[in-house]
Amino acid sequence: MIITKELAQKWFTLFAEKVIQDKEQLSEYDRIIGDGDHGMNMARGAQQLLSSWQETSPVLLAEVFKHAAMKWISGVGGASGPLYGTAFLEMAKAIGTKEELKHDDLINVIKAGFDGIKKRGKSDVGQKTMLDLWAPAIESLEKGELTTATLIIALTKSNELKATKGRASFLGERSINEVDPGAASSKLFFEALLEAGDFNGD
Ligand code: ADP
Numbered sequence: 001m002i003i004t005k006e007l008a009q010k011w012f013t014l015f016a017e018k019v020i021q022d023k024e025q026l027s028e029y030d031r032i033i034g035d036g037d038h039g040m041n042m043a044r045g046a047q048q049l050l051s052s053w054q055e056t057s058p059v060l061l062a063e064v065f066k067h068a069a070m071k072w073i074s075g076v077g078g079a080s081g082p083l084y085g086t087a088f089l090e091m092a093k094a095i096g097t098k099e100e101l102k103h104d105d106l107i108n109v110i111k112a113g114f115d116g117i118k119k120r121g122k123s124d125v126g127q128k129t130m131l132d133l134w135a136p137a138i139e140s141l142e143k144g145e146l147t148t149a150t151l152i153i154a155l156t157k158s159n160e161l162k163a164t165k166g167r168a169s170f171l172g173e174r175s176i177n178e179v180d181p182g183a184a185s186s187k188l189f190f191e192a193l194l195e196a197g198d199f200n201g202d
C-alpha cells in the first residue's frame with residue numbers, strides 16, 4: 001500500500017472525525033487522571049483542520065502533516081497540542097518532497113513523529129502517555145500486524161502503567177488501571193490510518 005497525498009488527507013480527516021465523535025469520552029478519561037480537557041482540546045484542533053480543508057486542500061503530501069501540525073500547535077493547547085503538533089511537524093519533515101510513501105517509508109515517518117514527542121515531552125515509553133500507544137503501534141506496523149485488535153491490546157497494556165509524566169503523574173499509584181487520555185486519542189490516530197487503507201501489506 002502506497003500513501004499518497006489523498007490517502008494521507010483521508011487519514012487525517014478520519015482522525016479528526018473520530019476525535020470529534022469521541023470528544024466526551026476523551027475528556028472523561030482526562031477527568032479521572034487529569035483536568036478533563038483532553039477531548040475539548042483535541043476536538044478544537046480537529047474542527048479547525050476540517051474547516052481549513054474545506055477552503056484550501058493540501059497540494060503536497062508533506063503539507064497534509066504540516067497543516068495538521070499548525071492546527072494542533074495553535075489551536076489545541078494543553079500538553080497534547082504541542083506534542084501532537086511536534087509529531088505531525090516531524091512527520092512532515094521526514095516526508096520532505098516525497099510524493100508517496102511505501103510501507104517502510106511510512107514506518108520511518110511515524111518513527112520521526114514518535115521521536116518528536118519524546119524530545120518535546122522529555123518523555124519515554126513506560127510513563128503512561130501517548131508514547132505507550134505509539135510504540136506498540138509502530139511495532140505492530142513493522143510486523144505487518146497493525147489491526148484494531150492490536151491497538152486495543154496496546155491501550156489495555158498502557159492502562160496498567162503508573163503515570164510518571166504529565167498531569168496524571170500527580171496521582172501516582174491511583175493512575176494505575178485508568179486510561180491515559182493521550183493514549184486513547186493516539187489509538188484513534190492509528191485506527192484512522194487503518195481505515196484509510198491497508199497499510200500492513202506492501
Ligand atoms: P494537559 O495535561 O495539559 O491538560 P491534555 O489533557 O490535552 O493536556 O493532554 C494530556 C495527555 O498528554 C496525557 O494523557 C498524555 O498522554 C500526554 N502527555 C502529557 N505530558 C506528556 C509528555 N511529557 N510526553 C508525552 N505525552 C505527554
Ligand code: MG
Nearest residue numbers: 034035037038
Ligand atoms: Mg488535560
